[in-house]
Amino acid sequence: MKHLLSTDGLDPATATAVLDTADTLKRTLLGREVRKLPTLRGRTVVTLFYENSTRTRVSFEVAGKWMSADVINVSAGGSSVNKGESLRDTALTLSAAGADLVIVRHPASGAAHRLASWLEGTGTAVVNAGDGTHEHPTQALLDAATLRERLGEISGRRIAIVGDVLHSRVARSNVHLLAALGAEVVLVAPPTLLPTGVHSWPVTVSHDLDSELPALDAVMLLRVQAERMHGGFFPSAREYSIAYGLNERRLALLPEHAVVLHPGPMLRGMEIASAVADSPRAAITDQVRNGVHVRMAVLYHLLAGEEEAA
Amino acid sequence: MNSPLLIKAVRLYGEGDPVDVLVRDGVIVEIGQWLDAASTQDLDGVRVLDADGLVALPGFVDLHTHLREPGREDTETIATGSAAAALGGYTAVFAMANTDPVADNAVVVEHVWRRGREVGLVDVHPVGAVTVGLKGEKLAELGTMAASKAGVRVFSDDGLCVADPLIMRRALEYTRSLDAVIAQHAEEPRLTVGAQAHEGERAARLGLAGWPAAAEESIVARDCLLAKQVDARLHVCHVSTSGTVDVLRWAKARGTKVSAEVTPHHLLLTDERLEGYDPVNKVNPPLRTESDVQVLREALAEGVLDCVATDHAPHAVQDKDCEWSAARPGMLGLQTALSIVVKTLVRPGLLDWRGVARVMSERPAEIAGLPDQGRPLAVGEPATLVLVDPRAHWVVRGAELASISGNTPFEGMELPAVVHTTMLRGRVTVTEGKVQS
Structure with a gap:
């Protein structure tokens, strides 16, 4: 693995290796007073965020610091990027200044791919921390880690992704990764929030959440962004919530063992009822916790080299 | 001499x-x-x-060129664009109106026309804007531009669609008296808000907002109905979908005075080019599918599509070597047009050289009303x-x-x-x- 740009095309063996490393790291750090490994000492990791984010940035920063990397945060509000510097120039500057790895979040789909192509030959690795409506591969990896932890394994499990699939990078990354790991994926959404040609994806599609719930091992809810609510994609927040919100009645339709995931931030009362979000069935804080270990594993695989990781 | x-x-x-x-x-x-x-x-x-x-062959005529002068002389000038045109076999080009300032008045169109004459490599005919500032709200002074030294006979808001049906109707109706033609950039703007690429499986997977075929086809259908209604001439710019070909076939069969162009890139390239997100492949209308490409080739050979036009669109490096959504749409075309036509139509046997003369010279000259271009090779x-x-x-x-x-x-x-x-x-x-x- 040279960069982590998408889960589309990520082979199951590599994905599993990252998840196994995350497991190992988690166990290694468990109960330790000082959660610090020397693995990436002397390596420089830059987070380059063109969109607001709390959880993803913090998660990457903690992951880097627990591995003893030097982590530098660059945000669109606090550097030359808001003076109109191009993404290309910013990338080349960071690389020249010694970044071994750049973690980028950008509103443009494909931004991480572009960054990787501009940094070709510099030795700087790129991790996509969310590009437009394209992908968010570390989110999918941390979701997979959480599912593995809760369900034992992913292969053969039936997992629904519910909500705004059209605009969701989390959904795209999860569809590719879960399918590669052998899960059956069901997309549940109104037709206006499903991508064109979704029939060619390795998924089944449903508009009826109630009928899907009894057969699921996990349900993954997607955030509904405020601008979509006013964009005419569905008539009202109330109607969306009635059709696709996970409330207590629906929670009861899920099998006992089934897990509820949400990438956050949650719109309580809309996509997910508070009682569901706070129930032991929900693995939402586990996702955040696993996020750190998964991102440590990604940094490890990209910076500490393939041979050591294998 | x-x-x-x-x-x-x-x-x-x-x-x-x-x-x-x-x-x-x-x-x-x-x-x-x-x-x-x-x-x-x-x-x-x-x-x-x-x-x-x-x-x-008779010298080629390009109904659709962006020469960028005035305004973006860092990307192309009338001199460099004329050189590219001549090297591509062109003897006349139509310079689109979306310059800065916009060619929506006699002063700008006469400037472009005069610069073209000074350079002297090809006949540079300015296209006049249909509406003031390309805003789609108020007709530009079409008659004054037509009566100017530039003798404008093609009007277009290209880059933008004349979306308001009433403005479009008036423009079509008004230009009847000028013996001119309205060239429409067919794109229903409400259907392409934020659009980045052909709406299809590939763009959906890549997270690029879709530009649906219906956004082009619905405007072409509407404009054909309007042109028929007011008995005016309509020219459709850069046809990109097989559905538009169906609409044109139907409109022509019922006697609508409509002509249409296709670009070389839409005859060769597909949305497969989206992979990797290199904005050199970003263009408006977007690259479509393999089946669209096949239909466009056949329609050009058959005459449902009248001609090839380049939509030559120079852009600065910084406007292309960036993230996809920030990049400007458009690609160079003048020097590659003939070769693409040969590759996509002549070599596969869809068109002979007589046909190349028709689609690259004779028909565009007729559509634009040029008396001394696209003429027979004869004594x-x-x-x-x-x-x-x-x-x-x-x-x-x-x-x-x-x-x-x-x-x-x-x-x-x-x-x-x-x-x-x-x-x-x-x-x-x-x-x-x-x-x-």
């Missing part, structure tokens, strides 16, 4: 035996096989151009022509093209057919790949 020029052993329209063509004072004065070495000596001061193996006609080497190949290098910008999507491709010589009313503007200034 220039001394007489003898073009030796050229095949007119690629047909029949090679002939010799004598050009004097900008006019074809003789065509025959009589002019061997002995008889040429009788011609006083004659220059001889050995055209053995070359095909002669008494203007010597406005292009000599093509049909057997030669070349490799496209953006940096070597005459345009200031280098944004060609054909970079590194080996293409068939090379423009050997371009001649505008007897004046050689290009020969052996070199501009003659």
